[in-house]
Amino acid sequence: MRNPTLHDVARAAGVSYSTADRVLNERGGVAAKSIQRVQRAIQDLGYRRDIHAANLSRRRSYRFAVFLPRGDHGFFSALGRALLAQAEARAADRVSVTLCDPGQRDAGDWDCVALVGAESEGLAQVIADLADRGIPAITLVSDIAGPRRSYVGIDNAVAGRTAGRLVRLAHGRGAGRVLPVLGSLSLRDHRERLDGAAEILEASRLTLLPPVEVHDHPDRMRDALATALRADDGITAIYSIGAGNRGLIALMETLGEARPFVVLHELTPHSRAALERDLIDVVIDQKPSEEAARALDAMRAIADGEEPPVAVITPAIFFKENLPGVSA
Amino acid sequence: MRNPTLHDVARAAGVSYSTADRVLNERGGVAAKSIQRVQRAIQDLGYRRDIHAANLSRRRSYRFAVFLPRGDHGFFSALGRALLAQAEARAADRVSVTLCDPGQRDAGDWDCVALVGAESEGLAQVIADLADRGIPAITLVSDIAGPRRSYVGIDNAVAGRTAGRLVRLAHGRGAGRVLPVLGSLSLRDHRERLDGAAEILEASRLTLLPPVEVHDHPDRMRDALATALRADDGITAIYSIGAGNRGLIALMETLGEARPFVVLHELTPHSRAALERDLIDVVIDQKPSEEAARALDAMRAIADGEEPPVAVITPAIFFKENLPGVSA
DNA sequence: CGGAAAAAGAAATACGTCAATCATTTTCTT
DNA sequence: AAGAAAATGATTGACGTATTTCTTTTTCCG
Numbered sequence: 001m002r003n004p005t006l007h008d009v010a011r012a013a014g015v016s017y018s019t020a021d022r023v024l025n026e027r028g029g030v031a032a033k034s035i036q037r038v039q040r041a042i043q044d045l046g047y048r049r050d051i052h053a054a055n056l057s058r059r060r061s062y063r064f065a066v067f068l069p070r071g072d073h074g075f076f077s078a079l080g081r082a083l084l085a086q087a088e089a090r091a092a093d094r095v096s097v098t099l100c101d102p103g104q105r106d107a108g109d110w111d112c113v114a115l116v117g118a119e120s121e122g123l124a125q126v127i128a129d130l131a132d133r134g135i136p137a138i139t140l141v142s143d144i145a146g147p148r149r150s151y152v153g154i155d156n157a158v159a160g161r162t163a164g165r166l167v168r169l170a171h172g173r174g175a176g177r178v179l180p181v182l183g184s185l186s187l188r189d190h191r192e193r194l195d196g197a198a199e200i201l202e203a204s205r206l207t208l209l210p211p212v213e214v215h216d217h218p219d220r221m222r223d224a225l226a227t228a229l230r231a232d233d234g235i236t237a238i239y240s241i242g243a244g245n246r247g248l249i250a251l252m253e254t255l256g257e258a259r260p261f262v263v264l265h266e267l268t269p270h271s272r273a274a275l276e277r278d279l280i281d282v283v284i285d286q287k288p289s290e291e292a293a294r295a296l297d298a299m300r301a302i303a304d305g306e307e308p309p310v311a312v313i314t315p316a317i318f319f320k321e322n323l324p325g326v327s328a
Numbered sequence: 329m330r331n332p333t334l335h336d337v338a339r340a341a342g343v344s345y346s347t348a349d350r351v352l353n354e355r356g357g358v359a360a361k362s363i364q365r366v367q368r369a370i371q372d373l374g375y376r377r378d379i380h381a382a383n384l385s386r387r388r389s390y391r392f393a394v395f396l397p398r399g400d401h402g403f404f405s406a407l408g409r410a411l412l413a414q415a416e417a418r419a420a421d422r423v424s425v426t427l428c429d430p431g432q433r434d435a436g437d438w439d440c441v442a443l444v445g446a447e448s449e450g451l452a453q454v455i456a457d458l459a460d461r462g463i464p465a466i467t468l469v470s471d472i473a474g475p476r477r478s479y480v481g482i483d484n485a486v487a488g489r490t491a492g493r494l495v496r497l498a499h500g501r502g503a504g505r506v507l508p509v510l511g512s513l514s515l516r517d518h519r520e521r522l523d524g525a526a527e528i529l530e531a532s533r534l535t536l537l538p539p540v541e542v543h544d545h546p547d548r549m550r551d552a553l554a555t556a557l558r559a560d561d562g563i564t565a566i567y568s569i570g571a572g573n574r575g576l577i578a579l580m581e582t583l584g585e586a587r588p589f590v591v592l593h594e595l596t597p598h599s600r601a602a603l604e605r606d607l608i609d610v611v612i613d614q615k616p617s618e619e620a621a622r623a624l625d626a627m628r629a630i631a632d633g634e635e636p637p638v639a640v641i642t643p644a645i646f647f648k649e650n651l652p653g654v655s656a
Numbered sequence: 657c658g659g660a661a662a663a664a665g666a667a668a669t670a671c672g673t674c675a676a677t678c679a680t681t682t683t684c685t686t
Numbered sequence: 687a688a689g690a691a692a693a694t695g696a697t698t699g700a701c702g703t704a705t706t707t708c709t710t711t712t713t714c715c716g
Contacts, residue, residue, distance in 0.1 A: 002387075003702095005701090005702055005703085006702075006703070007702080015664075015665085016664060016665045016666070017665085017666090018664070018665060018666075018667095019663085019664060019665075021703080021704075021705085022663095022664090024703095025703095025704080025705095027705095029662070029663065029664090030663070030664085031662080031663060031664085031712095031713090034663080034664080048419070048420065049702090049703075050384070050420075050701090050702050050703070051420050051703095052380035052381075052383065052384060052420075052421075052702090052703095053380075053384050053671090053701070053702035053703045053704090054702080054703050054704070055380065055671090055703090056378070056380060056381050056384065056670095056671045056672065056673095056701095056702085056703075056704095057670070057671050057702075057703040057704045057705085058671080058703080058704055058705085059330075059670090059671060059704095089637075091376070092376065092378075092379050092380075093380075155653075158649070158650045159650075161649035161650060162647065162649055162650040164649070165647045165648070165649045165650070166497070169494070169497050169498050169609075170497050170500065171500065172498065172499065172500040172502065174500065200649060309417075312652065312653055314644060314646075314650060314652050315650070316642060316644065316645075317644075317645045318642075319490065319493045320493070321486070321489035321490055321492065321493045321528060322486050322487075322489060322490040322493070322642060322643070324640065324642050325483075325640055333671095333672055333673085334672075334673070335672085343694075343695085344694065344695045344696070345695085345696085346694070346695060346696075346697095347693085347694060347695075349673080349674075349675085350693095350694090352673095353673095353674080353675090355675090357692070357693065357694090358693070358694085359682095359683095359692085359693060359694085362693080362694080377672090377673075378671090378672050378673070379673095380672090380673095381671070381672035381673045381674090381701090382672080382673050382674070383673090383701090384671095384672085384673075384674095384701045384702065384703095385672075385673045385674045385675085385700075385701050386673080386674055386675085386701080387674095387700090387701060
């Protein structure tokens with residue numbers, strides 16, 4: 001009943017433990033036919049290396065680095081916190097996470113690193129650098145062009161379509177004008193969300209207005225929105241694609257009952273409070289803690305030489321009515 | 329830098345390894361003052377037992393049992409599959425899961441068991457029985473009254489409120505009549521969902537009709553719905569709380585464009601296809617695979633003598649537009 | 657066939673914990 | 687103070703794998 005050990009494999013293959021070990025760990029210096037016999041035995045017995053015993057023996061720990069954009073970019077700081085919390089929770093599994101600054105030259109000896117995919121910056125350089133050093137990498141939040149890598153994050157186009165669907169739902173069969181607000185059109189994720197929303201709104205009686213860029217800044221958000229609403233009193237919905245929602249919320253507070261329907265991203269204490277106070281209608285959340293958990297799962301699998309599980313995170317939709325309790 | 333071992337603890341406490349071990353594993357026969365010194369050292373050094381080394385040494389495996397209602401009750405069979413899949417994925421962590429029939433007398437030697445909370449059946453008996461044998465238990469899907477246990481599942485009241493919110497959203501400021509369909513009013517989760525939905529609809533211009541009981545049966549579902557729709561042509565929305573949705577979907581197919589707004593539970597191949605074909609509007613999903621994962625997390629923590637993490641699962645909301653890819 | 661190289665085997669130590677045994681020391685009883 | 691009991695210490699061999707060193711056997715080549 002017990003799982004077979006490498007000793008069992010060796011016995012079944014009719015070779016010594018040493019040889020089985022040499023094959024398993026690809027140490028070389030083994031005749032082709034021995035390799036085959038061992039692999040055959042591994043197959044037959046369904047042998048799987050006991051990864052915990054192996055880790056114990058080689059005193060291995062999982063040293064992961066995550067490069068997050070610096071600054072208090074709401075979602076990224078939440079993700080950073082979630083990653084550290086997850087690492088703490090997995091201390092028993094020998095997982096450690098270090099948050100790094102993407103600007104800085106890195107010379108760490110990592111088992112795997114995670115990067116936030118963004119086209120700007122010298123990211124391609126960093127990746128090439130890592131590849132040179134034989135360090136595997138995954139991307140977070142937003143995938144990146146280039147050699148295929150494992151990706152953990154939400155599908156931004158799906159998020160945008162979800163927003164579009166919610167806006168449509170809120171309008172019933174009626175008409176309306178939807179104002180998209182985003183950080184910048186040069187940000188890939190923002191563009192993807194916008195395109196996703198546009199795709200859904202196209203087929204309806206709703207008009208998607210040209211997007212306003214507010215560079216994720218609350219004050220600009222507030223001013224730009226106030227201006228836009230003054231200029232066009234037919235706006236029935238706002239889709240806030242990026243950050244800076246404190247400004248949006250503050251503005252909604254001044255409008256009272258007559259405010260447009262509002263969809264925004266990321267569940268934060270602010271957006272949560274705004275939902276509860278009926279200042280906004282829907283929050284689409286990327287679930288940083290789930291993303292952190294899946295990212296570590298993927299990195300561990302890669303470090304163990306396994307195939308990382310596919311992990312596309314379905315964004316959560318929160319209304320006032322289904323806010324999670326204290327836990328999340 | 330390395331984590332302290334029990335040897336380090338013993339040295340720091342000025343006792344032998346044996347004594348430290350006796351304290352750690354509560355083997356008894358240790359003087360009070362030695363106990364204190366060891367515990368002090370554990371504190372000071374921040375010692376944490378290497379659970380993997382421990383498991384290796386005692387050849388431990390996690391033997392879990394899950395009692396699921398028999399029959400092809402859509403969600404439960406999905407949950408069962410998810411549990412087995414999760415167990416397979418955690419084989420490296422020595423996790424094994426056995427699905428059991430709640431009717432049968434059980435004499436297994438489990439490290440932890442999970443039960444579906446339902447008031448009926450001799451469940452209280454089973455739980456008492458387990459307690460006698462010193463086997464810890466958690467509840468799934470629907471919590472149960474009685475001594476506090478760890479619970480993993482969605483909050484059905486929240487799910488119901490979510491459905492209510494979606495129905496309201498779909499009606500804008502307009503009026504409408506909402507028909508709830510459920511398996512039986514005697515099922516706690518169904519009642520909870522209904523109450524949740526009622527709570528949200530109350531404050532609106534929508535009327536919540538008396539619920540129809542269809543006993544989770546597709547044919548009854550279809551007939552009952554057809555009858556109801558014929559009798560009341562003012563029905564603008566249907567909230568299907570339980571199972572048997574194949575019947576609902578088949579009926580919608582015959583109605584064409586004029587069909588009411590439909591919210592139902594559980595993402596299955598059927599409901600998924602119906603979403604894609606615009607036969608229904610929203611699916612609220614309990615995420616069986618996530619529930620399985622969290623359940624195993626909780627069971628493992630309990631078996632390791634740790635505090636199980638709180639895990640209330642926020643139901644996912646699916647439209648046609650945000651259906652997950654192949655993976656989920 | 658002889659010698660070198662390649663392949664295979666044997667053995668030991670370690671990782672951190674568990675569990676058991678036996679010897680020794682300390683503490684308690686009366 | 688003697689003897690019993692309690693507490694402590696010392697030691698050992700697992701668990702399944704990694705890793706190294708050393709020896710022995712096999713294979714290959716000229």
